[in-house]
Amino acid sequence: MNAPGKTDSEDSAEIERAVRQVGARAKAAAVLLAQSTAEQRSRALAAAAAAIRAASKQLVEANRADMAAAEKQSLPAALLDRLRLDAGRVEAMAAGVAAVAALPDPVGRTLSEVTRPNGLQIARISVPLGVIGIIYESRPNVTADAGVLCLRAGNAAILRGGSESRHSSAAILASLRGALSEAGLPEDAIQGLPTTDRRAVGALLRLADCVDVIVPRGGRGLIERVQRESRIPVLAHLDGLCHTFIDAGADPAMARQILLNAKMRRTGVCGATETLLIDRRIAGAQLPGIVEDLLAAHCELRGDAAARGIDPRIGVASAADWDTEYLDAILSIAVVDGVEGALRHIARHGSHHTEAIVTEDKAAAERFLAEVDAAIVMVNASTQFADGGEFGMGAEIGIATGKLHARGPVGAEQLTSYKYIVRGDGHVRA
Amino acid sequence: MNAPGKTDSEDSAEIERAVRQVGARAKAAAVLLAQSTAEQRSRALAAAAAAIRAASKQLVEANRADMAAAEKQSLPAALLDRLRLDAGRVEAMAAGVAAVAALPDPVGRTLSEVTRPNGLQIARISVPLGVIGIIYESRPNVTADAGVLCLRAGNAAILRGGSESRHSSAAILASLRGALSEAGLPEDAIQGLPTTDRRAVGALLRLADCVDVIVPRGGRGLIERVQRESRIPVLAHLDGLCHTFIDAGADPAMARQILLNAKMRRTGVCGATETLLIDRRIAGAQLPGIVEDLLAAHCELRGDAAARGIDPRIGVASAADWDTEYLDAILSIAVVDGVEGALRHIARHGSHHTEAIVTEDKAAAERFLAEVDAAIVMVNASTQFADGGEFGMGAEIGIATGKLHARGPVGAEQLTSYKYIVRGDGHVRA
Numbered sequence: 001m002n003a004p005g006k007t008d009s010e011d012s013a014e015i016e017r018a019v020r021q022v023g024a025r026a027k028a029a030a031v032l033l034a035q036s037t038a039e040q041r042s043r044a045l046a047a048a049a050a051a052i053r054a055a056s057k058q059l060v061e062a063n064r065a066d067m068a069a070a071e072k073q074s075l076p077a078a079l080l081d082r083l084r085l086d087a088g089r090v091e092a093m094a095a096g097v098a099a100v101a102a103l104p105d106p107v108g109r110t111l112s113e114v115t116r117p118n119g120l121q122i123a124r125i126s127v128p129l130g131v132i133g134i135i136y137e138s139r140p141n142v143t144a145d146a147g148v149l150c151l152r153a154g155n156a157a158i159l160r161g162g163s164e165s166r167h168s169s170a171a172i173l174a175s176l177r178g179a180l181s182e183a184g185l186p187e188d189a190i191q192g193l194p195t196t197d198r199r200a201v202g203a204l205l206r207l208a209d210c211v212d213v214i215v216p217r218g219g220r221g222l223i224e225r226v227q228r229e230s231r232i233p234v235l236a237h238l239d240g241l242c243h244t245f246i247d248a249g250a251d252p253a254m255a256r257q258i259l260l261n262a263k264m265r266r267t268g269v270c271g272a273t274e275t276l277l278i279d280r281r282i283a284g285a286q287l288p289g290i291v292e293d294l295l296a297a298h299c300e301l302r303g304d305a306a307a308r309g310i311d312p313r314i315g316v317a318s319a320a321d322w323d324t325e326y327l328d329a330i331l332s333i334a335v336v337d338g339v340e341g342a343l344r345h346i347a348r349h350g351s352h353h354t355e356a357i358v359t360e361d362k363a364a365a366e367r368f369l370a371e372v373d374a375a376i377v378m379v380n381a382s383t384q385f386a387d388g389g390e391f392g393m394g395a396e397i398g399i400a401t402g403k404l405h406a407r408g409p410v411g412a413e414q415l416t417s418y419k420y421i422v423r424g425d426g427h428v429r430a
Numbered sequence: 431m432n433a434p435g436k437t438d439s440e441d442s443a444e445i446e447r448a449v450r451q452v453g454a455r456a457k458a459a460a461v462l463l464a465q466s467t468a469e470q471r472s473r474a475l476a477a478a479a480a481a482i483r484a485a486s487k488q489l490v491e492a493n494r495a496d497m498a499a500a501e502k503q504s505l506p507a508a509l510l511d512r513l514r515l516d517a518g519r520v521e522a523m524a525a526g527v528a529a530v531a532a533l534p535d536p537v538g539r540t541l542s543e544v545t546r547p548n549g550l551q552i553a554r555i556s557v558p559l560g561v562i563g564i565i566y567e568s569r570p571n572v573t574a575d576a577g578v579l580c581l582r583a584g585n586a587a588i589l590r591g592g593s594e595s596r597h598s599s600a601a602i603l604a605s606l607r608g609a610l611s612e613a614g615l616p617e618d619a620i621q622g623l624p625t626t627d628r629r630a631v632g633a634l635l636r637l638a639d640c641v642d643v644i645v646p647r648g649g650r651g652l653i654e655r656v657q658r659e660s661r662i663p664v665l666a667h668l669d670g671l672c673h674t675f676i677d678a679g680a681d682p683a684m685a686r687q688i689l690l691n692a693k694m695r696r697t698g699v700c701g702a703t704e705t706l707l708i709d710r711r712i713a714g715a716q717l718p719g720i721v722e723d724l725l726a727a728h729c730e731l732r733g734d735a736a737a738r739g740i741d742p743r744i745g746v747a748s749a750a751d752w753d754t755e756y757l758d759a760i761l762s763i764a765v766v767d768g769v770e771g772a773l774r775h776i777a778r779h780g781s782h783h784t785e786a787i788v789t790e791d792k793a794a795a796e797r798f799l800a801e802v803d804a805a806i807v808m809v810n811a812s813t814q815f816a817d818g819g820e821f822g823m824g825a826e827i828g829i830a831t832g833k834l835h836a837r838g839p840v841g842a843e844q845l846t847s848y849k850y851i852v853r854g855d856g857h858v859r860a
Contacts, residue, residue: 031777035801114822120811122821129833130803212833233663233834254856261858347461369851371465373560381550381854390859391552391850392544403559403642403847404663405835417833420821421799424811426684428691429820 011199018194019203022158023210026131029188030156034128036185038105044183045101045148051175051182052094052144059090062171063140070164078268082139083164093141093172096395100148103394106413107154121423126416128154130212133204134397135160135226137218140168146215147176147190149397153415156189158211160204162218163196205230212417215410217398220325235410237375237401239325239351240270242383245342245368246290248281249361254380256290258358261382264297268327270399271354271386275322275332277342280306283335287311299329306335322349339364343371350374352401354386375401375408441629448624449633452588453640456561459618460586464558466615468535474613475531475578481605481612482524482574489520492601493570500594508698512569513594523571523602526825530578533824536843537584551853556846558584560642563634564827565590565656567648570598576645577606577620579827583845586619588641590634592648593626635660642847645840647828650755665840667805667831669755669781670700672813675772675798676720678711679791684810686720688788691812694727698757700829701784701816705752705762707772713765714740729759736765752779769794773801780804782831784816805831805838 033041052059063085070083111124132155134146143159150157161169169192177187193200205214208231216226216236223238244262246255262273278287283306291311294301302317314333321332322345336342339357346355356378357368365379376386388396388409396409406414463471482489493515500513541554562585564576573589580587591599599622607617623630635644638661645665646656653668674692676685692703708717713736721741724731732751733744744763751762752775766772769787776785786808787798795809806816818826818839826839836844 031801031803034803116820116822120815120820124838233832251856257856257858265859371461373461373464374849376850376852378852378854381852381857382859384859385550385852385854385857390546390550392546402663407847408850417837419804420806420838422806422808422811422815424808424815426681426687427811427815428687429695429812429814 015195015197015199016203019200020207020210022191022193023131023204023207025188026156026158026191027210029186030128030130032186033151033154033156033189036154038107040183040185041105041151041154042101044180044185045097045151047179047182048144048148048176049094049098049101051179052090052097052172055171055175056087056090059168059171059175060085060087062167065167066140066165075164079138079164083168085140085168089141093144096141097144097148100152100395100412103152103412105152106416111418118427119425120427123421124418125421126418129415129417131156131158131210132415133158133160133207133211133214133232135201135204135214135216135218135222137162137222138164140165140172142217143169143172144176145395146217146397147173149395149412150415151180151189152412155415156191158191158193158204160193160201166196201225202229205232208232215398233405235398235400235402235406235414237270237351237353237399240272240353240386240399241275241323241325241349241351242271242273242354242356242386243275243277243342243346243350244273244356244358244383245277245336245339245346246279246282246286247339247342247357247359247361247364248279249359249364250282250286251358251360252282252286252289255286255358256293258356258380258382259290260293260297262356262384263294263331264299264329265382265384267329269384271383272327273331273356273383274324274326275334275349277334277336277345278307280335280337280341283307284310287333294331297329299331301331301333303333304335307333310335325351339367342368346372346374353399354378354383356381356383375399445625445627445629446633449630450637450640452621452623453561453634453637455618456586456588456621457640459616460558460560462616463581463584463586463619466584468537470613470615471535471581471584472531474610474615475527475581477609477612478574478578478606479524479528479531481609482520482527482602485601485605486517486520489598489601489605490515490517492597495597496570496595505594509568509594513598515570515598519571523574526571527574527578530582530825530842533582533842535582536846541848548857549855550857553851554848555851556848559845559847561586561588561640562845563588563590563637563641563644563662565631565634565644565646565648565652567592567652568594570595570602572647573599573602574606575825576647576827577603579825579842580845581610581619582842585845586621588621588623588634590623590631596626631655632659635662638662645827663835665828665830665832665836665844667700667781667783667829670702670783670816670829671705671753671755671779671781672701672703672784672786672816673705673707673772673776673780674703674786674788674813675707675766675769675776676709676712676716677769677772677787677789677791677794678709679789679794680712680716681788681790682712682716682719685716685788686723688786688810688812689720690723690727692786692814693724693761694729694759695812695814697759699814701813702757703761703786703813704754704756705764705779707764707766707775708737710736710765710767710771713737717741717763724761727759729761731761731763733763734765737763740765755781769797772798776802776804783829784808784813786811786813805829
């Protein structure tokens with residue numbers, strides 16, 4: 001949709017210009033933030049929590065406008081639920097911000113230190129990354145979560161929320177910017193994009209001279225687009241196709257409990273188990289009990305021929321099932337030959353996110369932990385623990401499955417870089 | 431140049447296929463390497479040093495073929511010198527490999543460890559990155575340096591050297607692969623590309639499903655091409671446009687010594703100073719002595735109006751000079767207003783590589799160290815110390831100026847990633 005009297009290309013040029021201005025302002029703010037103290041940032045974060053609490057009524061009201069538009073468009077119920085803000089959810093958001101205010105400051109830590117034989121002192125010190133672009137979908141609370149996590153680590157944030165939540169996000173943003181200003185920090189440390197036009201996302205992904213890293217949060221379509229188009233490094237995960245492997249050495253009761261939790265606690269999170277791998281040696285004895293639990297929890301089951309041969313209540317898995325992240329009450333089931341077979345299946349179908357083994361056999365556990373190539377590898381625990389909060393990181397901006405920089409939950413510490421500080425006394429090199 | 435009877439596109443498809451095969455073999459080798467022990471890798475590295483020493487004659491002979499071809503093409507003398515191998519250089523290469531064999535193993539370190547209130551034990555353990563592609567130019571010894579540094583950190587390497595050094599590199603590669611096999615490790619842990627055709631580089635840069643990181647080493651043209659084309663994360667620096675700032679609080683004698691070394695010790699390295707920034711308050715007193723030193727060392731000087739006003743032996747700097755990495759005996763000189771002016775100049779023209787201040791004024795030093803945004807920031811030392819070896823890292827594969835993953839010298843430690851190991855006792859999430 002063009003502005004009145006504008007052609008597409010005029011419009012595109014204007015969007016590009018406006019986004020570039022946001023980038024330049026973010027970069028200038030990042031320079032000031034890098035010089036701010038931990039205490040100043042903590043003060044701004046506490047003020048942000050207070051501002052959100054104080055604006056609770058206005059936030060709920062702004063959200064009503066978004067909800068009305070979304071209902072008019074007949075958006076799905078799950079999306080409407082993610083979009084909704086009420087007094088309770090605003091309070092939870094404020095509490096989240098207050099928790100980030102209380103996190104240890106990750107900037108200025110001495111990561112390593114050495115005095116060389118020639119007397120040169122070399123220290124590696126953590127510093128903010130700079131400017132972080134966050135592209136997300138409908139949940140308005142991401143505006144607060146992402147903005148304050150960036151601020152905790154001394155970074156400027158450029159936030160691009162979904163168009164459905166634009167009134168809610170704008171109101172939250174206003175609270176955050178007020179708090180920054182109150183604490184003597186630049187308001188431009190947290191900015192939104194000037195338009196929800198999709199082309200603004202493209203423009204942001206090209207701002208390599210202003211933006212240091214992009215964090216997309218949302219569905220596969222969004223992540224794929226960002227990874228394809230971005231000229232800026234991306235921290236993300238495309239899929240969370242997590243497996244739980246029940247080894248012959250598993251405690252059967254523990255295995256049942258872990259699997260039911262791993263699949264069904266919340267089916268829509270990236271750490272939910274999507275595929276059960278079960279050791280052929282105990283599949284006959286243990287699969288029926290597991291099937292019992294899952295059917296009682298209204299989970300659909302799709303298995304290979306061996307699984308179906310053991311329990312006919314299991315439906316048919318197609319080849320595509322092994323590569324599908326359901327994010328729903330569906331579980332695929334494959335019977336495998338021991339740790340070896342589980343490792344082979346995971347190497348072929350895993351998404352390098354979270355993989356678990358259930359076993360009392362120490363050798364099997366150690367082999368699985370060592371050989372699985374994933375951000376998180378677990379023994380005797382539910383894959384649903386794959387979460388920055390559960391890891392003690394206080395908050396997370398997402399989970400990364402790439403191997404560079406940050407792997408696993410991305411918290412405040414992962415939003416830092418480092419620099420070397422070298423102190424000499426007139427040192428020249430021979 | 432096509433193979434006989436082949437069209438360009440048939441040729442391209444064949445190159446693509448051959449490079450994909452190298453990638454698949456590297457990935458398979460990386461899986462085995464990730465399971466190898468530090469002791470095995472040390473053994474392979476020691477064997478590699480011995481193999482290079484034993485093959486000294488053959489390496490020098492292979493190099494003769496490269497030298498003959500290069501001389502026939504009338505390549506520049508500096509390039510011929512970089513290309514040349516003699517018994518002394520082969521011994522230096524073997525000693526370098528032996529030094530990497532003696533480096534502490536960076537894999538399997540516990541980076542952090544926590545037991546959560548619910549009893550879940552979470553450890554972050556360093557692991558190899560996987561497969562590393564190294565694209566470099568004429569120096570054949572990079573084949574050994576890069577290959578063994580990757581191996582030290584448990585990574586498979588795909589090496590693509592310049593076509594001028596193809597016989598030398600092939601002979602070095604044969605020594606390394608023999609050593610791998612001797613130590614019971616897969617030969618494919620270190621591979622070359624099947625052809626020096628430029629299209630093979632393009633094919634390598636598209637192998638995102640096999641290769642985890644690309645490290646280009648060479649001139650600006652190569653780095654730019656790699657950064658533009660790569661679908662794989664790149665660790666590199668485009669420029670090393672390093673500044674030395676002589677503050678009003680500098681010890682004048684120390685400043686002269688440091689600057690002369692920073693510029694002239696070796697002019698072709700990325701850590702060489704390209705621009706002198708001098709504080710207006712002491713420029714009149716100190717610049718003439720500095721100019722004296724540099725002219726005696728046959729360095730060309732190009733300054734702004736203020737510098738030329740102080741010493742007419744300084745030539746004229748054009749606007750482009752402030753953004754030029756000379757890699758030669760040329761220095762640009764700008765007179766600036768204190769730390770503030772130096773910071774402003776560096777923010778505008780610096781390349782985020784290495785920046786230095788010379789001063790006895792503690793406040794000026796601390797401000798410079800805190801505010802300059804670069805991988806390495808120095809006080810009272812020559813920028814020529816920007817080197818992994820000088821930092822105590824034993825060896826480096828390059829210097830990175832991006833902010834993600836590795837910043838500054840990239841040694842064995844920087845060639846690792848990590849994974850989270852989570853140990854429970856039947857833990858399910860509430």
